Amino acid sequence: MDFDTIFDRHYPELARYCQRLIGDRDAAEDIAQESMVRLFDHQVTGSEAGMRAWLFKTATHLVRDRYRVEKNRVRLLAENPVVPSAPESPELRLERAETRAQARAALDTLAPRDREILLMRYAGFSYREIADAIDVASTSVGTLLARAERRFTQVVTEAARQAL
Amino acid sequence: MRHLDEATLLSVRDGGPLEAGVRMHLDACATCSRALAAAQARAEAIALTLTALDGPVEATAAKAGVRARVRAAGQPAPRRWASQHLGRAAALLLVTAGAAAALPGSPVRSLLRSPATEPEVAAPAATLSESAPQALAVDAASSGISIAVLDGPVHVVVRGAAAGSELLVTWTDETAASVRAASGSRFTYAAGRVEVDASRGTVSLELPRAATRVSVEVDGRLYLSGSPEALEVAGPTVERTRESIRFRVPQG
Ligand SMILES: [Zn+2]
Numbered sequence: 543m544d545f546d547t548i549f550d551r552h553y554p555e556l557a558r559y560c561q562r563l564i565g566d567r568d569a570a571e572d573i574a575q576e577s578m579v580r581l582f583d584h585q586v587t588g589s590e591a592g593m594r595a596w597l598f599k600t601a602t603h604l605v606r607d608r609y610r611v612e613k614n615r616v617r618l619l620a621e622n623p624v625v626p627s628a629p630e631s632p633e634l635r636l637e638r639a640e641t642r643a644q645a646r647a648a649l650d651t652l653a654p655r656d657r658e659i660l661l662m663r664y665a666g667f668s669y670r671e672i673a674d675a676i677d678v679a680s681t682s683v684g685t686l687l688a689r690a691e692r693r694f695t696q697v698v699t700e701a702a703r704q705a706l
Numbered sequence: 707m708r709h710l711d712e713a714t715l716l717s718v719r720d721g722g723p724l725e726a727g728v729r730m731h732l733d734a735c736a737t738c739s740r741a742l743a744a745a746q747a748r749a750e751a752i753a754l755t756l757t758a759l760d761g762p763v764e765a766t767a768a769k770a771g772v773r774a775r776v777r778a779a780g781q782p783a784p785r786r787w788a789s790q791h792l793g794r795a796a797a798l799l800l801v802t803a804g805a806a807a808a809l810p811g812s813p814v815r816s817l818l819r820s821p822a823t824e825p826e827v828a829a830p831a832a833t834l835s836e837s838a839p840q841a842l843a844v845d846a847a848s849s850g851i852s853i854a855v856l857d858g859p860v861h862v863v864v865r866g867a868a869a870g871s872e873l874l875v876t877w878t879d880e881t882a883a884s885v886r887a888a889s890g891s892r893f894t895y896a897a898g899r900v901e902v903d904a905s906r907g908t909v910s911l912e913l914p915r916a917a918t919r920v921s922v923e924v925d926g927r928l929y930l931s932g933s934p935e936a937l938e939v940a941g942p943t944v945e946r947t948r949e950s951i952r953f954r955v956p957q958g
Pocket of ligand 1: 708709710731735736737738739
């Protein structure tokens with residue numbers, strides 16, 4: 543596969559995963575681009591699914607490395623939310639902004655590893671791929687994911703209730 | 707009867723291997739099939755909520771940037787690259803001279819404001835700002851920005867360079883990359899990347915020797931790329947020494 547095909551197929555989704563993970567658009571794109579550069583530099587080959595998993599794993603680790611000592615920065619960056627792309631009605635935009643703030647707040651209450659598990663799962667990865675990406679036993683993924691989902695849902699629901 | 711635990715239910719929901727015992731239990735147990743349906747509904751709600759976090763992705767610009775950074779096939783990677791983390795790259799933004807006046811508050815505060823919401827720093831006539839304690843002394847006819855790099859990648863994009871104008875690249879032992887251009891130039895910054903719209907005068911870049919990777923692109927043409935030790939210079943050079951490279955922007 544050539545550069546363009548690989549890039550077009552994986553980059554947008556990878557960038558969105560990074561946006562979800564760190565909440566800042568520029569930082570997210572920077573991480574996604576760095577991951578793509580490394581994919582080509584390391585001449586990673588194999589199946590498309592394998593390449594995709596490699597990219598997400600690399601991005602996840604880059605985020606960890608970058609923000610390990612900058613926990614607060616993640617939170618501060620999260621206050622500058624990513625803007626939605628599609629044109630929307632004012633009402634819809636407001637509602638979406640609220641949902642976004644709630645989702646961000648809920649993600650930020652999760653432990654970093656739980657956040658990674660949740661976001662990788664909702665990017666469509668299997669438990670085994672998740673386990674490999676974030677260094678946990680694949681038998682633990684279900685339990686950790688259940689905890690992350692419960693917590694996430696609880697915080698979002700609570701925030702939505704308060705917003706009424 | 708012992709019910710299925712949550713991890714098992716989620717694994718079934720998410721398409722994991724389904725053991726015969728589990729399947730039989732689900733067929734027989736209303737409690738567990740309700741729990742499975744609830745987990746399914748929860749997954750749909752979470753998936754929908756998460757989409758609120760998805761913003762636009764600038765794939766075209768990103769592709770050009772990545773292409774510029776990917777080294778020519780077959781060229782071996784510098785050894786230090788493998789063990790390196792991007793983590794320390796391009797974290798802090800310092801704004802010098804005129805540009806500082808356009809960004810109220812401390813340099814750190816300006817970092818924490820989203821570049822996405824204020825991507826451009828229009829540099830007015832330069833006056834050294836006292837509010838920027840780490841501002842570099844720059845001559846009043848120019849302005850610039852400086853980003854801390856440590857050992858990460860640095861990408862500089864110059865746009866609108868006039869034919870015949872010069873681009874001077876100097877290597878530095880500092881940990882910051884600086885870009886300076888005539889007063890009135892516009893700067894855009896993001897982690898590890900600086901873009902400048904410079905319509906006149908010399909553009910000066912100071913790039914850290916410790917950067918893992920640098921690239922300089924002028925109006926869509928790659929002038930240099932690679933690591934400081936293994937550099938590919940493709941731009942129109944007029945002078946090259948160990949310390950610096952001077953380019954002259956050609957006609958057209
Ligand atoms: Zn049961």
